[in-house]
Amino acid sequence: MKKKILISVGTRPNFIKVTRFKECARNHPNLEIRIVHTGQHYDRLMSSVFFEQFGLQPDYYLTLESRLPSMQMGEITMKIGELLDAWKPDLLVVPGDVNSTLAAALAANKAGVPLAHLESGLRSHDRTMPEEINRILTDEITETYFITEQSGMDNLLLEGTRREQLHFVGNTMIDTLVAFESEIEQSTILEDLGIRQMPYLLMTMHRPSNVDNEAGLIFIRDLLQGATTDFNVVFPMHPRTWKKIDEFNLRSDFEALSRLTITDPLDYFAFQKLIKHTRMILTDSGGIQEESTFRQVPCLTIRDNTERPVTCELGTNELVPRDARTVLSKMTTNMTKKGIIPPLWDGKATERILEIIAA
Incomplete structure (x- = not known):
């Protein structure tokens, strides 16, 4: 049986x-x-x-x-x-x-x-x-x-x-990355966004503490204003975030950033292609800390703590406080952070x- x-x-x-x-x-x-x-x-x-x-x-x-x-x-x-x-x-x-x-x-x-x-x-x-x-x-x-x-x-x-x-x-999430590597590489997202030949940063922010209140959204705006001075930034945005941006009358501030590309949520292959080829990730996500460590891509996690400490101890991740100046400073020092893939x-x-x- x-x-x-x-x-x-x-x-x-x-x-x-x-x-x-x-x-x-x-x-x-x-x-x-x-x-x-x-x-x-x-x-x-x-x-x-x-x-x-x-x-x-x-x-x-x-x-x-x-x-x-x-x-x-x-x-x-x-x-x-x-x-x-x-x-x-x-x-x-x-x-x-x-x-x-x-x-x-x-x-x-x-x-x-x-x-x-x-x-x-x-x-x-x-x-x-x-x-x-x-x-x-x-x-x-x-x-x-x-x-x-x-x-x-x-x-x-x-x-x-x-x-x-x-x-x-x-980590079973890494199993998926390994199994679908060819499909990830076949994604045309870099061409679709016009960024194949240019360095870019990848941002994801979805935690309510960061996107459901005015202070969090102002922090994201200030961080993007600083980051887009030197880099193009791709920001796949969670469905509820635009609603909050409009609620606090911040849409014009985001739309004024010419080097910022905001997309709808992306399919798995497209998003993993972006992770694979980005210079650095700015995130508050849990899983992305692990994916970036496996890809050996520097990652700044805008949180005070992490449930995945191996990504900081062995990997390419670093925790940073929710302060735009601090994050922008860390971007410079962590752009070349190296790590190893966990056991x-x-x-x-x-x-x-x-x-x-x-x-």
Whole structure:
């Protein structure tokens, strides 16, 4: 009898972490893997286009009635619970730290289904971050921990987790980068934006603390004004950010920057092509810290902390405060920062995970 594995995903960063599971499962005939899309990202560019690019269709798609986070979590928990009761998987796998991660984990706990957590043990030690709460609570009810970096091992051991539950397997997000390298390189985004022959910086900002208030948007404007003095800057903008820019009457300030190119959210291949060829990344993202480290591209993360410290200790990442002058100064000194690729970030993490599950 096959062991039934259900993987729950709900947002772009988490889609990227599970692209190789069905393909790699062909080497494990005793496993049956199904994917449920919880529907947390409802915009096409934020969800379905990713599945189209990877040739990966979810087996189940949840339709959520509400866009309020608390209501969404309740819906996801209820509907995942119904799915667990109907299919009766032997294991639920949840990646990351978003709301749907915790909601699905709670459903597994209530249904008595064993839970495995991808990226377990990561800690920013900042409980004002919703993602930190999601990480901690998910790990509290996890049985099998799949870990991307040494800090995850250290944190879970300090929290009292039994060592035999911990598996240092590497980073499944890197598996996707490795597997789709040729598709990434075939992207025409550099030509489309007219930047193939010119150096550029890449910016991404999406955290509410940076884009949902006037002070954060003024910081971004001031940073861009300084950065575009010397560089072209490409800024794929999150759907809600333009609305906030208009709310605070800042649109004309951004549109006045002639060397700034603002795009809609980009597909995975296009965005990875931009990462691969940029001089430096300015971000507040979690996953981009890892992708830039793998690509050996300097990255300034505009945060006071990170749950991915290996990207600073071994990689090309550095934390900087939300101060435009400080960031602009660091741009000069960090433009040539070198790093190394962390252990087991070799494109084989998914296979290691499946070997453990199949045993």
